[in-house]
Amino acid sequence: QLRQNFYANSCSNVEAIVRGEVAKKFSQTFVTVPATLRLFFHDCFVQGCDASVMIASTGSNKAEKDHPDNLSLAGDGFDTVIKAKAAVDAVPSCRNKVSCADILALATRDVIAMSGGPSYAVELGRLDGLSSTAASVNGKLPHPTFNLNQLNSLFAANGLSQTDMIALSAAHTLGFSHCDKFSNRIYNFSRQNAVDPTLNKDYATQLQQMCPRNVDPSIAINMDPNTPRTFDNVYFQNLQKGQGLFTSDQVLFTDTRSRPTVDAWASNSQAFNQAFITAMSKLGRVGVKTGRNGNIRRNCAAFN
Numbered sequence: 001q002l003r004q005n006f007y008a009n010s011c012s013n014v015e016a017i018v019r020g021e022v023a024k025k026f027s028q029t030f031v032t033v034p035a036t037l038r039l040f041f042h043d044c045f046v047q048g049c050d051a052s053v054m055i056a057s058t059g060s061n062k063a064e065k066d067h068p069d070n071l072s073l074a075g076d077g078f079d080t081v082i083k084a085k086a087a088v089d090a091v092p093s094c095r096n097k098v099s100c101a102d103i104l105a106l107a108t109r110d111v112i113a114m115s116g117g118p119s120y121a122v123e124l125g126r127l128d129g130l131s132s133t134a135a136s137v138n139g140k141l142p143h144p145t146f147n148l149n150q151l152n153s154l155f156a157a158n159g160l161s162q163t164d165m166i167a168l169s170a171a172h173t174l175g176f177s178h179c180d181k182f183s184n185r186i187y188n189f190s191r192q193n194a195v196d197p198t199l200n201k202d203y204a205t206q207l208q209q210m211c212p213r214n215v216d217p218s219i220a221i222n223m224d225p226n227t228p229r230t231f232d233n234v235y236f237q238n239l240q241k242g243q244g245l246f247t248s249d250q251v252l253f254t255d256t257r258s259r260p261t262v263d264a265w266a267s268n269s270q271a272f273n274q275a276f277i278t279a280m281s282k283l284g285r286v287g288v289k290t291g292r293n294g295n296i297r298r299n300c301a302a303f304n
């Protein structure tokens, strides 16, 4: 059972310590923000929010982070958690008291707030998981080609509603994508349409310019073409204009079952922020480990 003041008696300053390290990292590179937020999502959807995604592979174990769906996780997310963990452990009373999973949850809250998004109280008390395998990632993470039914069923498997799914998708209001993740929409889309017809024409042309055929696979572009460094509801306004980057983004507007929610949040950032906080809190409860199912890792990248 998670609770807000879980570390009140063991490490009462944990929130300030984490925030301080996250602020330092944020001042060095903005990538900290999307990298940490996506890391939290990919952690929670595979074996629950237990920092299983942070484990490094060893000679005998190929870990989650080396599954194809996780290879584009940016290193700055991992680095943020590792640095915050070191800062926490530098305080004698906090040493080996706070889980990597909780530090990731706190850091995620902090990067959202630092980029203009809402802040919220984080429930704590997660333990770190005891396993991490690439094989366990299969089928657990959404793909950018997903339609609404596929998105809903994957999120429902994690206790999240369609409303939660739409709110969380707005994480694509910042951060980057590599060209291969959406090139099917701008080249050879279908027999009838070379370009995905749900894509705004000018935006499609811009995407083709930024991502020419045979582009360097390391090239990444902003997912929100309008406010790429601000956590805001412009994501939903983009969808209304046909500027959703992935099929899984644009479908939230094209499918009439989800469009009313997109329209509501495009014009009401407060309502969106509230829904986002609710959904993030639910995401943070997925598959939480307690008791013998977990421990507090000394090194977030390795089992004790």
Ligand code: HEM
Pocket: 033, 034, 035, 037, 038, 041, 072, 073, 074, 142, 143, 144, 145, 146, 151, 168, 169, 171, 172, 174, 175, 176, 177, 178, 179, 181, 220, 246, 248
């Ligand atoms: C709804 C289904 C989702 C799909 C299909 C999806 C897919 C993707 C893909 C393909 C990328 C680009 C990766 C790359 O090429 O580097 C990406 C980036 C990102 N995603 Fe998602 N995602 C989804 C939901 C979420 C959720 C729920 C969150 C967080 C709450 C999230 C946060 C992010 C962030 C922040 C980035 C940018 C990462 C960076 O700049 O390093 N996504 N996502």
Ligand SMILES: [Ca+2]
Pocket: 042, 043, 044, 045, 046, 047, 048, 049, 050, 051, 052, 053, 129
């Ligand atoms: Ca996990």
Ligand SMILES: [Ca+2]
Pocket: 173, 174, 224, 226, 227, 228, 229, 230, 231, 232, 234, 235
């Ligand atoms: Ca934005």
